[in-house]
Amino acid sequence: MDPHLLRTFVAVAREGSFSAAAQELGYTQSAVSQQIAALEADLGVPLLTRRPVAPTEAGTRLLEHAGPLLLRLAAVRTELTRLAAAPSARLAIGLTPLAATDRLAAALARLRADLPQLLVTLETLPTARALAGLATGELDLVLLDGIAAPTDPLHLPEADQTPGSVLMVAEEPLLLALPDGHPLAGRRESGLPELVDARWIDAPEAAVPLAALRAAAHTDGFRPHLRYQGTDPHALTALIAAGHGLAILPRRAVDPRLTGVPIGRPRLLHRTELRLPHPGTPAGRRLVELLSD
Amino acid sequence: MDPHLLRTFVAVAREGSFSAAAQELGYTQSAVSQQIAALEADLGVPLLTRRPVAPTEAGTRLLEHAGPLLLRLAAVRTELTRLAAAPSARLAIGLTPLAATDRLAAALARLRADLPQLLVTLETLPTARALAGLATGELDLVLLDGIAAPTDPLHLPEADQTPGSVLMVAEEPLLLALPDGHPLAGRRESGLPELVDARWIDAPEAAVPLAALRAAAHTDGFRPHLRYQGTDPHALTALIAAGHGLAILPRRAVDPRLTGVPIGRPRLLHRTELRLPHPGTPAGRRLVELLSD
DNA sequence: TACGGTTACGCTTTTCGTAATTATC
DNA sequence: GATAATTACGAAAAGCGTAACCGTA
Numbered sequence: 001m002d003p004h005l006l007r008t009f010v011a012v013a014r015e016g017s018f019s020a021a022a023q024e025l026g027y028t029q030s031a032v033s034q035q036i037a038a039l040e041a042d043l044g045v046p047l048l049t050r051r052p053v054a055p056t057e058a059g060t061r062l063l064e065h066a067g068p069l070l071l072r073l074a075a076v077r078t079e080l081t082r083l084a085a086a087p088s089a090r091l092a093i094g095l096t097p098l099a100a101t102d103r104l105a106a107a108l109a110r111l112r113a114d115l116p117q118l119l120v121t122l123e124t125l126p127t128a129r130a131l132a133g134l135a136t137g138e139l140d141l142v143l144l145d146g147i148a149a150p151t152d153p154l155h156l157p158e159a160d161q162t163p164g165s166v167l168m169v170a171e172e173p174l175l176l177a178l179p180d181g182h183p184l185a186g187r188r189e190s191g192l193p194e195l196v197d198a199r200w201i202d203a204p205e206a207a208v209p210l211a212a213l214r215a216a217a218h219t220d221g222f223r224p225h226l227r228y229q230g231t232d233p234h235a236l237t238a239l240i241a242a243g244h245g246l247a248i249l250p251r252r253a254v255d256p257r258l259t260g261v262p263i264g265r266p267r268l269l270h271r272t273e274l275r276l277p278h279p280g281t282p283a284g285r286r287l288v289e290l291l292s293d
Numbered sequence: 294m295d296p297h298l299l300r301t302f303v304a305v306a307r308e309g310s311f312s313a314a315a316q317e318l319g320y321t322q323s324a325v326s327q328q329i330a331a332l333e334a335d336l337g338v339p340l341l342t343r344r345p346v347a348p349t350e351a352g353t354r355l356l357e358h359a360g361p362l363l364l365r366l367a368a369v370r371t372e373l374t375r376l377a378a379a380p381s382a383r384l385a386i387g388l389t390p391l392a393a394t395d396r397l398a399a400a401l402a403r404l405r406a407d408l409p410q411l412l413v414t415l416e417t418l419p420t421a422r423a424l425a426g427l428a429t430g431e432l433d434l435v436l437l438d439g440i441a442a443p444t445d446p447l448h449l450p451e452a453d454q455t456p457g458s459v460l461m462v463a464e465e466p467l468l469l470a471l472p473d474g475h476p477l478a479g480r481r482e483s484g485l486p487e488l489v490d491a492r493w494i495d496a497p498e499a500a501v502p503l504a505a506l507r508a509a510a511h512t513d514g515f516r517p518h519l520r521y522q523g524t525d526p527h528a529l530t531a532l533i534a535a536g537h538g539l540a541i542l543p544r545r546a547v548d549p550r551l552t553g554v555p556i557g558r559p560r561l562l563h564r565t566e567l568r569l570p571h572p573g574t575p576a577g578r579r580l581v582e583l584l585s586d
Numbered sequence: 587t588a589c590g591g592t593t594a595c596g597c598t599t600t601t602c603g604t605a606a607t608t609a610t611c
Numbered sequence: 612g613a614t615a616a617t618t619a620c621g622a623a624a625a626g627c628g629t630a631a632c633c634g635t636a
Contacts, residue, residue, distance in 0.1 A: 001366055002295060018616060031602050033617060038601090043370065045377050050616060051610055058373050061571065064456060065369040069362065073294055076358040077336065080351045084338045149442060151511065163357060218444065278354065311591060324627050326591060331626090343591060344635060 003073055005039045006066045008032055009047065013055050013063055071135045078137035079278055091283040092121040092139045094130040097205045097231050098250060099143040100170035100272040107290040111283065118283055124231070126205070127156070140281045141274065143169060145250075147208055147216050148271045155215070164277040167288055171269045172251050174208065175260035179241045184261060191265030196221030199245040203228040206236040207247035208270065216268055296366055298332045299359045301325055302340060306348050306356055364428045371430035372571055384576040385414040385432045387423040390498045390524050391543060392436040393463035393565040400583040404576065411576055417524070419498070420449070433574045434567065436462060438543075440501055440509050441564045448508070457570040460581055464562045465544045467501065468553035472534045477554060484558030489514030494538035496521040499529040501541045501563065509561055 011021035012032060022032040040047050047059035055063055091111075095101065108120060125133070127146070133139035146154040153166055176195065178185045192213070202210045202224035210222040226244050228236055237255040240247060250270035254260040274291065276284050304314035305325060315325040333340050340352035348356055384404075388394065401413060418426070420439070426432035439447040446459055469488065471478045485506070495503045495517030503515040519537050521529055530548040533540060543563035547553040567584065569577050 001370070019614095028603055029616075030604080030618085033615095034601075037617085043373050045373050053616090058376050061372055061376065062369060065365060065372075069365055069369075072358060072362055076355060076362075077294070079354055079358075080336050080338050083351050083354065149445070152442070152445075312589095321628055322591070323593085323629080326593090327626075330592080346591090 001039070001042060003070060005035050005042075006062075006070060008035045009039055009059075010063065010066050010070070012036060012048065012053065013059065016053050018053065071132060074137075075135035075277070078135065081137065082281065083279055087282045089115070089117060089283070090119050090121070091141065091281065091287070092133075093123070094133050094139040094142040095122060095124045096127050096130055096143065096145050097124055098208070098253060098270070098272075099145040100172070100250070100252065101143065103169055103291060104143060104274075107287055110290050111287050114286060115283060131156070134275065134277050141276055141284045141287065143272060143274050145270065145272045147174060147212055147268050150267055150269055154271055154273050164275060164280065165288060167274040167276070167291060168271065169274050169291065170272040174248055174263040174268055174270050175251050175254050176263060177207070177237075177240050177247050177249050177254050178259045178261060179243055180257075180259050182243075182246075182259065185259040187261050189262040189264035192217050192263055192268070193219075193265065195246070199225045201226045201228055201236070201239055201245040201247045203230075203236050203239075203247055205229065205231045206233055207249050207253075213248065217266060294332070294335060296363060298328050298335075299355075299363060301328045302332055302352075303356065303359050303363070305329060305341065305346065306352065309346050311346065364425060367430075368428035368570070371428065374430070375574065376572055380575045382408070382410060382576070383412050383414070384434065384574065384580070385426075386416070387426050387432040387435040388415060388417045389420050389423055389436065389438050390417055391501070391546060391563070391565075392438040393465070393543070393545065394436065396462055396584060397436060397567075400580055403583050404580050407579060408576060424449070427568065427570050434569055434577045434580065436565060436567050438563065438565045440467060440505055440561050443560055443562055447564055447566050457568060457573065458581060460567040460569070460584060461564065462567050462584065463565040467541055467556040467561055467563050468544050468547050469556060470500070470530075470533050470540050470542050470547050471552045471554060472536055473550075473552055475536075475539075475552065478552040480554050482555040482557035485510050485556055485561070486512075486558065488539070492518045492538040494519045494521055494529070494532055494540045496523075496529050496532075496540055498522065498524045499526055499540075500546075501543075506541065510559060 008021060008025055008027070011024055012018055015021045015024065018032045018036070019029045022029045025032070036048060043058070043062075045058040046056050047062060048055055093104075111118065123139075127144055130139065130142040130144060134142055144154060144156070146156070148154050150171070153168075176184070176190055184190060196217070196219055200210055200222055201207070204211070206228060210224055213222045214220055226239065228239060233253060233255065236247060237258060239245070240258055248263065249260075251260065274288065276288055280288075301314060301318060301320070304317055305311055308314045308317065311325045311329070312322045315322045318325070329341060336351070336355075338351040339349050340355060341348055386397075404411065416432075420437055423432065423435040423437060427435055437447060437449070439449070441447050443464070446461075469477070469483055477483060489510070489512055493503055493515055494500070497504070499521060503517055506515045507513055517538075519532065521532060526546060526548065529540060530551060532538070533551055541556065542553075544553065567581065569581055573581075
């Protein structure tokens, strides 16, 4: 199970074509065919159907493992490279859409004082991409957000890839965002279970994703009636205000034109967490120190 | 970063010798030398010092990743092999020392009725070995125990290796086990933080490991005054009764000769969890069904 | 000097590309 | 019949073992 073979298998499965994968990876179609054949021979199972090219049952299982495996492989490589390489004067930061950036911004200002010619890059991206960025070394630092029980760290899919420091940056209450006239708007607080069958807007990049609620509440409810793919908080506010459905947001992100009802019963918080991989960059480590004060 | 090279590197680091690793893996000393050289060339960093043979800083980092990586690689292989192979009439179960086995025993009895000629094997082993056994296919099913917040699953080191089913088998209160005359014995309950600096017995195989308490309480207290390596509950009871120190146990495991004070404040429970890898064996799946009723 | 890791060298195996072949839509 | 995967084959590279070669206790 050479990583090389794994990589081409993933590419073929993603592209749905041997030739497309070959082009993508800089091989000939023949080489890819041979690699897949080698992998299937090694594992003793067909991994792909041909015409159309699609993963078999076994192939699907392998795909579930291949991603994390390749990511971790990349993570080791960056880790060791960083250990040896000259410290760079760059700090590439990845942010998930709802990450609380106040303390980060303040700390960055102080970091500027220490390292005037540091090039700081900020980029907003989904959680999975942020973790992948850490692994490949494209990012030096990420700020992730999600929901968690009071003192617990975030529960990330495919986590503990990159051992490193985890620093809690912010914890704030979760609010149910409602249009002003809504029947629930008068409530002092609301429990999550009673909201399972409400009319929900799934806005994975502008509010707490419904999938995260399902995971936290151990249920398969919270089904979306409307999905908003964008990141614009105003657009989401408008949708909620117009009565298209509800969403759950960290307090800070609830527009004043809406009513926010605290979520009570399962004690859950919106948590923002900084992750600095091992060993990190000098600027990253310094930033963590500044944030720890 | 061929898994082959990784495996060799791990062996060399563990043995502290190229020749010993070569013998262990069935290579010549020369081949091992070349493999390590290739790995170092690939990563661009020396991984081992020679004479004496010991991991460098970079080598240590690589070792931290190599274990999980190889384990996961093994897990995929078993998973795919199981998918293809004929269903075996074997059920190898791994148990961690404090796993609650009542429901398992009952379910096994009912399983016997369905599958009279099934060979069931039970084996007690540490958590890490149990997870490794699942990965390699030596075990079909494991019962793990640990401490966790009320509805949360166990937080395992190097977890989510093997995607599969997780079934909660038992949750029971944690008790502080005390000798009868102890000052704390009169208390109705006790909080964990106030116990950080007590006189502790670390009995990782006969009680909740102190390391688990440290992790759960986010502290580096709970330092052992005495360590008991065995698994015998009577021996531990004798040590506690003789005043050598305290230990925390699931309620069921506290000997009647001792006083058990419930742990209050951080709401923690002793949890026993069954893990069945994907796709598992037929007998394993049947057992999970029986346990789910 | 001896023990143990490295290097040189040759053989074998693997791997890839070109090109001919086959199979499916 | 065209598109796309497979197979055949030769060239290049990688991997391992034997054996000669250091470098350190």
